[in-house]
Amino acid sequence: MIQIQDKYLDIPLIQGGMGVGVSLSSLAGHVAMCGGMGVISAAHPGYLYEGFRQNPIATNCQAIKDHIKRAKEIAQGHGLIGVNIMVAGQGYEDLVKASVDGGCDAIISGAGLPLDLPKYAKGKTLLAPIVSSGKAARLIARVWEKRYQYTPDFVVIEGSEAGGHLGFKKEDLLNGTCQTLSEILADVKKELKPFEEKFKKMIPIFVAGGIDSGKKIAQFIHLGATGVQIATPFIATYECDASQAFKDAVIQACDEDIEIVKSPTGFPGRAIVNEFVKKTRMTGNITMKNCLHCMIPCTPEDTPYCISEALIQSVKGNVENGLVFVGTQAAKITKMKHVNELIQEYMNEMEEYL
Known part of the structure; x- marks a missing residue:
């Protein structure tokens, strides 16, 4: 059982948010049903809705609410439902408020520094920044403390092997000179410790990027991570919202x-x-x-x-x-699986190495 402030997960796994339309209510709901955190991407969840082209922000806000509701119905009371929202996207405040109004359990925010996230959602749901360095974690925690007397409820670290947008310089990615995920984890833990002491709460850390086995999950838990975030392997599941x-x-x-x-x-x-x-x-x-x-x-x-x-x-x-x-x-993915099958494989292998 994993505790994140006043909420709980049965397994140490968050499904990473993938847009446009890759992780919506079907994928998120089935991950949550297995006891993890299913995450809906706020990157155009309303792309199939009537009126999307005329008013994308309002349409996406309605779609978020609809998908949170449907994901929770699928989950049947298990796990948690989060929403991933990009700082770099237009309508950030509206999307955050729609996620809260829709009843999400957590908001995970990256693609930029979510410095004002607590302004829109403090005390209404779990709030987590996505970071790629200890420096970014410290900056966000300092700003949240100064402006809003708040500190992250949990943190997601995305390493250089992750998919989609990355918080590293292109030349470092190409040259292989980025910090390793384990190095970033150590830095972030160090930077967050003073905030844990001041706010008298543990800040769980989930690591992401290149994690595709239960053995790797166990390795990072041994290094001090609370759990992991996994995205790409969930694409090749029957429940994923993307096309075949x-x-x-x-x-x-x-x-x-x-x-x-x-x-x-x-x-x-x-x-x-x-x-x-x-x-x-x-x-x-x-x-x-x-x-x-x-x-x-x-x-x-x-x-x-x-x-x-x-x-x-x-x-x-x-x-x-x-x-x-x-x-x-992604190159290691060779066949379709059901979400519960994939998660069970991870959890069984993780237990072998813990």
Whole structure:
């Protein structure tokens, strides 16, 4: 049993949020039903809703509420349901408030520093920043303490092997000079200790990036982590919300297909190299037909491509004309599994090494 402030998990596992539309209510609900934390991505959960193109923020807010409700129905009282919200996205405050109103158990926030997250949700749900260094953890904790007399309820560390947007410099990722996940864990634990003492509460830490076995889960627990966050392996599950074509692209990927790509957010990202990625390299910028005004750092005039459209296309099944974010371990995924089957494999192997 894992305690996170006043809430509990049966297993030390958080399913990482994956957008657009990869982790919605089906995946999150089934992970929670197994006793973990299922996480809904707030990156355009309403992409299939009527009115999405006209008013994306309002539509996404409604979709978040709908998916939280459905995920909890699937979970049948087990586990927890979280929402992953990107700081770099437009409508951040609205999405946070919609998640709280929808009854989520936790908000996990990254792709930027969530310095004002407690302003919108303090005391209403568990709040967790995503960090990639001890320095970032210290900065967020200091700002939360000074501005809001609050400290993180838990923290997620994303290492350099994670999928999607990464909190590292591109050259460090390419050169392999990033801190290891175990090194970052030690730094973050050190930086958070004074805040644990001051606020008289333990701050659980979950590590993410390249974790694809129960043995690795056990290793990080031995190093002082509370648990892990796992995302990419859940793509190849029957309950994942993405199209089968999207899942097949992950299953068929090999190591040579996975590279660091350019993202309009300003963050480097890890994805499968397909026709879309090759096209962005050859043409530079891909003309945008419509703009959803979804990313704060992005402007239609100079963006390399519309990341929202790229993710929407791939999750709907038009994989070669879209973006498929994955972690480094995607090449090891070779077949479809059910969520409960995958989690049971992890937990059984973890027990062998604890």
